[in-house]
Amino acid sequence: MLRAFALYCSTNALFVAAGLQYFHCEESLLGVTTFFVLTCFVRLYFQVPIRPPLKMPQLNSGGGDDLGANDEMIPFKDEGEQEEKIQENAFTERDLADLKSSLVNESEISQNPHAAADQGAVRRSHHDEERGYTDKLREQSEDVSKHQDGGMYKTSPYSGYPFLMLPDPYLPNGSMSPSSNKVSVVQQSHGMHHLTSLLPYSNDHFNTNSPHLPADMSQKPGVHRPPSQDLSGFYSLPPGGVGQIPSAMGWQSQPVFPIAPCGFRQSYPTSLPSSSSFSRFSHSLMLGPPGMHSTGIPHPAIVPSSGKQEHDQYDRNTYAKQHQEPKQEKEPKKPVIKKPLNAFMLYMKEMRAKVIAECTLKESAAINQILGRRWHALSREEQAKYYELARKERQLHMQLYPSWSARDNYGKKKRRKREKQPDSNSDPGSPKKCRARFGLNQQTDWCGPCR
DNA sequence: TTGCCTTTGAAGCTA
DNA sequence: TAGCTTCAAAGGCAA
Numbered sequence: 274m275l276r277a278f279a280l281y282c283s284t285n286a287l288f289v290a291a292g293l294q295y296f297h298c299e300e301s302l303l304g305v306t307t308f309f310v311l312t313c314f315v316r317l318y319f320q321v322p323i324r325p326p327l328k329m330p331q332l333n334s335g336g337g338d339d340l341g342a343n344d345e346m347i348p349f350k351d352e353g354e355q356e357e358k359i360q361e362n363a364f365t366e367r368d369l370a371d372l373k374s375s376l377v378n379e380s381e382i383s384q385n386p387h388a389a390a391d392q393g394a395v396r397r398s399h400h401d402e403e404r405g406y407t408d409k410l411r412e413q414s415e416d417v418s419k420h421q422d423g424g425m426y427k428t429s430p431y432s433g434y435p436f437l438m439l440p441d442p443y444l445p446n447g448s449m450s451p452s453s454n455k456v457s458v459v460q461q462s463h464g465m466h467h468l469t470s471l472l473p474y475s476n477d478h479f480n481t482n483s484p485h486l487p488a489d490m491s492q493k494p495g496v497h498r499p500p501s502q503d504l505s506g507f508y509s510l511p512p513g514g515v516g517q518i519p520s521a522m523g524w525q526s527q528p529v530f531p532i533a534p535c536g537f538r539q540s541y542p543t544s545l546p547s548s549s550s551f552s553r554f555s556h557s558l559m560l561g562p563p564g565m566h567s568t569g570i571p572h573p574a575i576v577p578s579s580g581k582q583e584h585d586q587y588d589r590n591t592y593a594k595q596h597q598e599p600k601q602e603k604e605p606k607k608p609v610i611k612k613p614l615n616a617f618m619l620y621m622k623e624m625r626a627k628v629i630a631e632c633t634l635k636e637s638a639a640i641n642q643i644l645g646r647r648w649h650a651l652s653r654e655e656q657a658k659y660y661e662l663a664r665k666e667r668q669l670h671m672q673l674y675p676s677w678s679a680r681d682n683y684g685k686k687k688r689r690k691r692e693k694q695p696d697s698n699s700d701p702g703s704p705k706k707c708r709a710r711f712g713l714n715q716q717t718d719w720c721g722p723c724r
Numbered sequence: 725t726t727g728c729c730t731t732t733g734a735a736g737c738t739a
Numbered sequence: 740t741a742g743c744t745t746c747a748a749a750g751g752c753a754a
Contacts, residue, residue, distance in 0.1 A: 615747070618748060635749095636729080637731090637748080637750045638729040638750085639730080639751095640749075641730045641748090642730060643731090645731040648731080648732070660733095678736080679734075679735045680735080680745095682745085683737095685746080
């Protein structure tokens with residue numbers, strides 16, 4: 274029995290030493306140590322399970338008696354069986370190391386299981402939350418790498434984007450920053466010459482408080498008001514309007530805007546210098562009849578009622594044909610007033626040529642996809658410029674065509690009923706829906722989560 | 725020849 | 740009021 278006790282103590286020297294250290298701070302060290310050693314022996318020798326402590330024994334807790342030193346156990350070793358015990362001891366040390374390791378893991382988990390679970394949940398939630406963004410990021414990064422767009426792309430707005438953005442502070446009092454007052458519409462395509470025009474929106478013209486504009490911008494549609502002199506220079510009068518356009522404002526006398534290469538319509542100068550400026554003038558319109566209102570004032574929103582292709586054909590040939598074929602005079606087609614362009618359309622007009630040049634793409638569907646992603650990648654300020662331009666366009670359009678309604682053009686395209694497809698309006702994740710979900714202003718508030 | 729594709733936003737319509 | 744539809748630009752493509 275005693276021999277077995279000595280043997281066990283020698284083979285479990287580390288364990289016993291650890292137990293001694295565990296109680297080394299006690300006053301009655303000798304009694305506690307003796308009791309602990311005996312208890313350990315009795316428990317382990319008779320295979321009574323010992324519950325490991327939740328906390329690891331504090332080794333070398335600093336100062337005090339080093340009662341836990343291994344040499345304390347030397348008297349228990351049986352020197353005659355030392356070699357045999359060495360191997361055993363090594364084995365038990367490995368077991369003890371495993372036990373310590375398991376205790377460490379258990380301790381770490383048990384110390385704050387909720388925190389660990391929360392951390393995991395947060396990670397999962399964060400991961401799920403960012404998954405959509407990362408998908409977009411991946412798309413964008415692919416797009417960036419694909420198109421080698423060094424300057425156009427910015428750091429992804431998805432990263433670190435606040436979940437709920439504050440209301441968009443852009444355009445306080447309806448005005449923009451001086452830089453945003455003019456939007457560069459540089460179009461460069463396929464090595465052609467630069468086609469640079471500006472949209473020098475003048476606050477004098479577009480500020481609702483401007484004396485140039487009628488005070489009652491919200492006038493009832495259908496009530497014609499003679500347009501202001503400034504506006505008459507770039508927007509034709511409403512069909513049937515009583516206003517007369519000065520002959521000097523005819524297209525022949527207008528400064529010619531450069532013709533966009535590759536058939537691209539030139540981005541129109543939305544801004545209006547007080548003397549002579551246009552809004553949404555395309556090169557085709559500059560050629561004459563296509564956008565020519567009956568008054569002789571060209572306007573990009575006015576196109577032949579037969580549609581785009583006829584419009585394009587009109588651009589190229591109709592002017593000459595019109596002089597050769599007087600038939601058209603017999604059947605004057607009612608001009609169609611197009612919808613004012615929204616912010617994204619303005620952006621597309623500006624950036625399309627650049628994307629085409631960069632990506633050597635021609636299909637508008639693919640280009641528009643790229644532009645759509647780039648649109649979302651734009652900063653708030655950059656998008657705000659286009660929102661402001663679009664807003665002014667609508668104001669101007671409303672001014673010049675007070676009786677016009679978007680309904681007027683319904684059915685003009687004769688579009689077939691499409692199959693149900695997720696679009697921007699039906700997509701719950703679309704910026705429009707997202708703004709509505711968060712109670713944000715549809716035009717001015719930024720929709721962060723949708724970026 | 726004409727509509728589709730593809731994008732976002734504005735406006736109109738409907739329930 | 741929410742949800743849906745249409746149109747605005749653009750050019751290749753298919754029927």
